[in-house]
Amino acid sequence: MTPSGAVLAANEAFYAAFEARDIDAMDAVWEHSDRVVCTHPGWARLRGWEAVRASWARLFAGPQRLQFVLTTVDVEVVADAGWVHLDENLLDGGATATVAALNVFHRDADGRWRMIVHHGSTVVGG
């Protein structure tokens, strides 16, 4: 698999974990370190795996069940860093919204790409 393909596979695993509300799968997607950052749309940014994990656990415990249609997916890789830009087209029951997202991954010593940044922002009128 090319580096770009591996980053895209890691990115897909993130959205699969999100849709499935599967905290164990989310554990496997992210790097477990103090440098990871997650900025949910409209939220202040969360830094460090402990805070980031807690946010996913809380979201998954809530009533919201999101489905994603991912569009305009672009991937870039520079050595051991890779990032994916995409639009999350969200289906939340009958409502829809578009979130512009940036996901950053780092390849660890074992060659596994782990998420280190997720940043989403709602597109106004999107």
Add this chain to the structure above:
Amino acid sequence: MTPSGAVLAANEAFYAAFEARDIDAMDAVWEHSDRVVCTHPGWARLRGWEAVRASWARLFAGPQRLQFVLTTVDVEVVADAGWVHLDENLLDGGATATVAALNVFHRDADGRWRMIVHHGSTVVGG
């Protein structure tokens, strides 16, 4: 200068250009390529230097004069990629807002760090 210091200096040059509404300075901050991405708060993402530059030219031609107080600035470097997380505390006349921002830079062959991503999202209630 350390790589982290150089990335922070490039980040400061970005905000200096933004505050000064200086399109030439913004030209010098960004990589001029098709892969650059800029997502202003609430906007759909813009890809490619032509579209990104046009957005800055348009913002700078408008009436809005922003001042920034940057807080909780964190920098990470992996080889030739570096990124900065921070909160932009905006002063827009009498109004204030907080934008969670992520800026990504790439070190080119001449050793210069150029911006390749700017992503800002308004913190609700921030």
